[in-house]
Amino acid sequence: MGELNGRHVLLGITGGIAAYKAAELVRLLRRAGAEVQVVMTRAAGEFITPLTLQALSGRAVRQDFFDRADEAATGHIELARWADLVLVAPASADFMARLAHGMANDLLSTVCLATGAPIALAPAMNRGMWLNPATVANAGLLQQRGVLLWGPGEGEQACGETGPGRMLEPEALLERTKALLANGPLTGVRVLLTAGPTREPIDPVRFIGNRSSGKMGYALARAFTAAGAQVRLISGPVALATPADVDRVDVGTALEMEQAVLEHVDDCDLFVACAAVADYRPAQVAGSKIKKNRDRLELTLTRNPDILAGVAARPRPPFTVGFAAETESVVEQAQEKRRLKGIDMIAANLVGAGQGGFEGDENALTVLWEGGREDLPLDKKEQLAKSLTAIITERYYAKKNPTQDA
Numbered sequence: 001m002g003e004l005n006g007r008h009v010l011l012g013i014t015g016g017i018a019a020y021k022a023a024e025l026v027r028l029l030r031r032a033g034a035e036v037q038v039v040m041t042r043a044a045g046e047f048i049t050p051l052t053l054q055a056l057s058g059r060a061v062r063q064d065f066f067d068r069a070d071e072a073a074t075g076h077i078e079l080a081r082w083a084d085l086v087l088v089a090p091a092s093a094d095f096m097a098r099l100a101h102g103m104a105n106d107l108l109s110t111v112c113l114a115t116g117a118p119i120a121l122a123p124a125m126n127r128g129m130w131l132n133p134a135t136v137a138n139a140g141l142l143q144q145r146g147v148l149l150w151g152p153g154e155g156e157q158a159c160g161e162t163g164p165g166r167m168l169e170p171e172a173l174l175e176r177t178k179a180l181l182a183n184g185p186l187t188g189v190r191v192l193l194t195a196g197p198t199r200e201p202i203d204p205v206r207f208i209g210n211r212s213s214g215k216m217g218y219a220l221a222r223a224f225t226a227a228g229a230q231v232r233l234i235s236g237p238v239a240l241a242t243p244a245d246v247d248r249v250d251v252g253t254a255l256e257m258e259q260a261v262l263e264h265v266d267d268c269d270l271f272v273a274c275a276a277v278a279d280y281r282p283a284q285v286a287g288s289k290i291k292k293n294r295d296r297l298e299l300t301l302t303r304n305p306d307i308l309a310g311v312a313a314r315p316r317p318p319f320t321v322g323f324a325a326e327t328e329s330v331v332e333q334a335q336e337k338r339r340l341k342g343i344d345m346i347a348a349n350l351v352g353a354g355q356g357g358f359e360g361d362e363n364a365l366t367v368l369w370e371g372g373r374e375d376l377p378l379d380k381k382e383q384l385a386k387s388l389t390a391i392i393t394e395r396y397y398a399k400k401n402p403t404q405d406a
């Protein structure tokens with residue numbers, strides 16, 4: 001498995017002779033496991049063809065701001081959200097000037113303005129252009145705003161001169177990307193996550209189940225992995241692929257889920273219960289298929305253990321996060337549930353009011369902890385999982401190092 005597995009690198013290519021090296025950079029990033037989306041400026045297209053980059057990245061290269069295939073015309077926002085890193089290599093003097101002045105006059109500069117991901121520039125230009133006071137000022141301004149400058153290096157230039165302005169070699173850019181992305185905020189943190197429904201058998205062919213798709217839990221598993229955590233996913237039956245670098249344990253019933261959790265809970269720092277665990281199970285499971293020769297069939301149900309509350313009640317519990325789906329008074333009920341279960345944090349959502357939820361791709365959440373609250377508006381579960389992971393990360397460290405919780 002590559003060190004950059006599952007990480008999203010948006011590679012911006014601007015106009016400069018070093019653009020030809022971007023092809024090698026795409027190849028190296030892909031080999032390290034990253035997904036690479038290339039966005040080129042018009043000028044870059046004079047130096048390297050989109051087709052080459054498309055073939056190497058495995059994704060259609062984006063060049064135009066106005067993409068007719070993008071129905072909502074919000075492609076730039078989607079790209080900005082998708083990225084874990086925006087790396088512009090080569091970054092021309094013109095591009096740096098535009099970025100420094102907040103211009104959004106093409107797709108790449110707009111994505112840079114919109115993104116919350118780190119931005120790294122690999123400048124490449126003639127030495128005179130690099131040393132020009134305008135470029136020096138722009139570089140300083142960008143650095144002040146947190147934009148990373150990777151390079152330039154010194155040496156022989158395409159124009160025949162020698163000096164600063166050479167783009168760093170693709171291998172060096174790969175190393176910096178790894179250093180930045182491989183050390184997410186949760187590096188070294190072990191996360192145990194439950195997801196999906198449970199199935200409580202009635203007889204060998206029937207069960208009591210629920211509509212949970214597992215999408216939120218799986219999106220969280222990806223978000224935690226992307227943040228550098230080591231993730232173990234205890235999953236009920238779902239039709240979803242195992243996220244890269246996640247250790248998945250499949251279970252069927254609530255009791256099996258509990259057993260799997262108890263087996264692994266001592267090896268985790270953070271426990272997130274995203275599963276829709278059945279509250280009850282048939283008291284007796286028929287040994288053979290129940291026939292339909294009776295007018296009435298009564299099933300006696302027994303309470304299942306509350307896995308999350310059980311984890312929170314352990315002598316040295318991990319940081320615990322639960323979910324609550326409520327039909328009314330969401331905040332009050334969820335806060336009450338948080339206290340009753342004795343957990344650190346709860347993510348609540350309103351169900352049955354067009355608010356997303358179980359089977360859909362979207363959801364809205366209110367996250368509650370002791371003395372705090374944050375609302376995450378309706379969004380794709382993938383994005384929501386990233387935001388929720390960021391909040392969990394913050395509270396996890398705040399609890400661990402209370403003095404730093406200013």
Ligand code: C5P
Nearest residue numbers: 273274275277304305306307308322323
């Ligand atoms: O009490 P309620 O089922 O509403 O609580 C939901 C939260 O508790 C979820 O985080 C769910 O994963 C967890 N839970 C559990 N074991 C159960 C029931 C719920 O871990 N038996």
